[in-house]
Amino acid sequence: MSDLAISPIAAKALEFVAERGGGVSLVEVQNFLRSEGIDTDGGLQSHFPDDSNVVIWAGMSEAFCDVLDVLLNHTDVRASTAMVYLIDGGWLSLPMAKRPPKNGYKKPHWLPIVFWEKGKAPGDRRKS
Secondary structure (H helix, E strand, O other): OOHHHOOHHHHHHHHHHHHHOOOEEHHHHHHHHHHOOOOOEEEEEEEEOOEEEEEEEEEEOHHHHHHHHHHHHHEEEEEOOHHHHHHHOOOOOOOEOOOOOOOOOOOOEEOOEEEEEOOOOOOOOOOO
């Protein structure tokens, strides 16, 4: 994805992640988008390409999915804990994805993630 394909709201979401200092949950992104007047609720969900039963987030609008796609491609993504999401006020009612089986999960599992500005995630050797 080229930078030319980034919508103004997605660019603002990238700035939001950078301003927050990283560790930004999808609940925080959703609240940010709502504060910008974006309808985030819908029937879409996002999952990992390698395993459609590892769900990233659900109940999203197309606009929210578009921003999520940009964040997934232009930030560092790390697994998080359900506690982060609980504190932020959001939760998926799915079993947690902890150690995916060799052939993937047979039923949907949720893997909470957080976003960090590129090169700024803990343990990232590319830090400036």
